[in-house]
Amino acid sequence: MRAGLGTDGPASNNDLNMFEEIDLALKLHKITSGDPKVLSARDGVELATIGGARALHLEDEIGSLEPGKRADLIVIATDAPSAQPLYDAYSHIAYALKGTDVVTTMVNGRLLMEDGRML
Helix, strand or coil, rough: CCCCCCCCCCCCCCCHHHHHHHHHHHHHHHHHHHCCCCCHHHHHHHHHHHHHHCCCCCCCCCCCCCCCCCCEEEEHHHHHHHHHHCCCCHHHHHCCCCHHEEEEECCEEEEEEEEEEEE
């Protein structure tokens, strides 16, 4: 089975914040299953990255940082208050960080935002 997370912006909740989508998906699964360990923070990050790529049948092109794939990445400010104290990166991505903590974005090797400035 292929499963991934994404966001559709104005089609439903007018939001393009993948951090919120990961957080919500994990919490909803915990509530509906009654099992707080049903999906881990790492599972949520995987659903939002390579899982989303697999769902689109694009896992050979996107979804992870590997030679030959598109260079799509974000840089997160780990000195932000929401990132402290940083014990587990996956947990922070899934539950603590916000879209505003992203300071640099690269899509297909092209910088779109650097140091918080749109290019």
